[in-house]
Amino acid sequence: MSSGTSVYQAVASAGDRVRSLSDQDLPAMVAIERASYRRPWAESIFRDCFRPDYQLWGVESDGGLRGYAVVACLFDEAHLLNLCLHPEDRRRGMGRCLLRHAVTAAFDAGMARMILEVRRSNIGAQHLYESEGFLRIGERPGYYPDVPEREDAVVLSLEAPGSRDRR
Template sequence: MKASQPFLDVHNQDVRVRPLVEADLAAVMELECQGHSHPWPKSTFLDCFKPNYRLWAAERGDELIGYAVVAYMVDEAHLLNICVSPRVRGQGVGRWLLRHLIAVAVSDGMEQLILEVRVSNDAATQLYLSEGFSEIGRRAGYYPDGAAREDALVMALRFT
């Protein structure tokens, strides 16, 4: 992917992506609990407000409808958490947010973006594949799943 590649060609021109700030955490926690079976605690989000992290908020009007947390490690970006409000899923908001964070990572000189996704999360896996990611591995028992654990697919998108 090249830094000049357009990333704003989905049908959500009314969605704005901006840096996430600590004042957003109440809305983030609400979405986190709606969107994940095992939500992060607020303390985990607070730990991400450091220079090597990029936190993004997607909003429509004044409403936070999604967010993403990315960690930068040397030349690699790692998507740690991405969530879209259940009310707007399937409308391209996740794609919009993903393309934004990719464009910024490219601009920041990262060479690739990696992520983990639950093996059962077909919608997210298909989104990542459609955006050029490839499966590079699997982490056994990575995600909590009730009394058991669920595997994660490890996916990567090389920028160079």
């Protein structure tokens, strides 16, 4: 994976752009989250993510926020906590664009790997992550709260190029 915007333009339309997010983006982030999930994150959770050890990225199209990624960085590991696109914008390349940007930014910041959890039932997201080089490394039983039962998560990981050489 190389840094630079050319890789992002190849998968997103010319009007899309990725940018860092600020707390001014909270209302749009919460609206996208609520339109996407039965059990959305609360605004307070998003607010807590605006701190130095987190990276928050958004994809804009036609001047409005259409999706976001939240990444926590600890020691040498980036944890993709949330990647979400507005339902109207899925399957247009924006998710791949945002994922590539988040991965590149984390690796450029010195992270050796990125990990994430994805619902076992979210086959489309699993295919996206695996097509970008993520490998399955485990499961987290009952990870996602749901009604009437909890849902398992599949855990995926992507090693930074040359990260094994750094150890």
